[in-house]
Amino acid sequence: xxxxxxxxARRLPLLAVDTIRxxxxxxxxxxxxxxxxxxxxxxxxxxxxxxxVFLVESLQQMLxxxxxxxxxxxxxxxxxSVRFSRPALAGDELxxxxxxxxxxxxxxxxxNCTIDGQRCARITATWRCRx
Amino acid sequence: MTTTPAAPATVRxxxxxxxxxxxxxxQVDRIVRYTANTLTATKAVTYxxxxxxxxxxxxxxxxxxxxxxxxxxxxGLLVLLDSGDDARRLLIFGSARGVxxxxxxxAGELLEHSVExxxxxxxxxxxxxxARAGDGRLxxxxxxxxxxxxxADSLTxxxxxx
Numbered sequence: 001x002x003x004x005x006x007x008x009a010r011r012l013p014l015l016a017v018d019t020i021r022x023x024x025x026x027x028x029x030x031x032x033x034x035x036x037x038x039x040x041x042x043x044x045x046x047x048x049x050x051x052x053v054f055l056v057e058s059l060q061q062m063l064x065x066x067x068x069x070x071x072x073x074x075x076x077x078x079x080x081s082v083r084f085s086r087p088a089l090a091g092d093e094l095x096x097x098x099x100x101x102x103x104x105x106x107x108x109x110x111x112n113c114t115i116d117g118q119r120c121a122r123i124t125a126t127w128r129c130r131x
Numbered sequence: 132m133t134t135t136p137a138a139p140a141t142v143r144x145x146x147x148x149x150x151x152x153x154x155x156x157x158q159v160d161r162i163v164r165y166t167a168n169t170l171t172a173t174k175a176v177t178y179x180x181x182x183x184x185x186x187x188x189x190x191x192x193x194x195x196x197x198x199x200x201x202x203x204x205x206x207g208l209l210v211l212l213d214s215g216d217d218a219r220r221l222l223i224f225g226s227a228r229g230v231x232x233x234x235x236x237x238a239g240e241l242l243e244h245s246v247e248x249x250x251x252x253x254x255x256x257x258x259x260x261x262a263r264a265g266d267g268r269l270x271x272x273x274x275x276x277x278x279x280x281x282x283a284d285s286l287t288x289x290x291x292x293x
Contacts, residue, residue, distance in 0.1 A: 014194065040156075051156075051200060051224070052223070052224035053196045053197065053199045053200040053203070053224065054196060056195075056196045056199070057194065057196035060195075060196070075195070075232070076195040076196075076232050077231070077232060078229070078230060078231045078232065079199075079227060079228075079229075079230035080228065080229070081226070081227070081228045082226060082227050082228075082230075083225070083226040084223075084224060084225055084226065087223070
């Protein structure tokens with residue numbers, strides 16, 4: 001695992017982010033879907049599909065790295081809206097172009113998720129830092 | 132509101148026989164109550180699975196993402212039971228709004244979902260509901276969640292079409 005954990009973290013088999021880099025409004029995060037990731041086993045027979053809720057997990061982990069530089073310090077408060085346009089399959093790379101606003105007690109993200117430039121999902125969410 | 136008494140586990144179908152998921156993706160353990168348009172289902176949260184498969188970085192807490200996945204699987208069970216559909220159509224998470232996470236479910240607790248089918252047509256099903264921890268604490272409210280109903284081979288065709 002290539003990312004540090006926050007002090008109150010324990011372990012993280014469910015790794016849902018590869019890289020992030022800062023952007024003018026927030027960050028751009030990337031996650032490649034790998035067929036043999038153990039937590040993807042059994043989701044659909046004979047085909048690796050990245051579950052829609054895992055996009056939310058990816059967004060959370062990307063936000064944690066963006067805010068704290070470590071995983072495990074932020075809680076989801078509300079998914080204001082989430083809409084999926086196409087499935088993310090093995091071999092796809094998800095790109096999260098994300099705007100971030102607010103402070104540690106009330107962070108709002110607006111993420112536009114794409115695969116090869118095509119929209120995959122839009123997620124608007126509210127988060128809270130644990131400390 | 133009149134509720135149906137909890138039924139023995141043997142009376143209700145096994146979630147694993149209805150949903151096209153296997154270990155470790157299946158996030159519902161038991162259907163507790165079912166009436167037309169409503170369903171209550173439970174999932175036991177354990178350290179074993181948190182450590183082995185779905186561990187989040189929180190000490191012993193079920194991830195919010197999987198909390199929602201578990202809720203959506205309960206929705207899937209409801210629509211399958213309501214339709215009597217045994218063709219194993221795929222249920223795909225399409226959209227949601229107003230999903231509020233109000234608490235955490237910890238290892239050792241029994242998560243209980245109460246879901247209601249609000250609307251249904253040939254291709255979509257709309258749900259609302261809540262999730263509670265074993266002590267009755269509200270841990271999640273879902274204002275609206277919409278699942279898409281697709282033929283079993285639709286994802287395979289999507290992949291081949293790329």
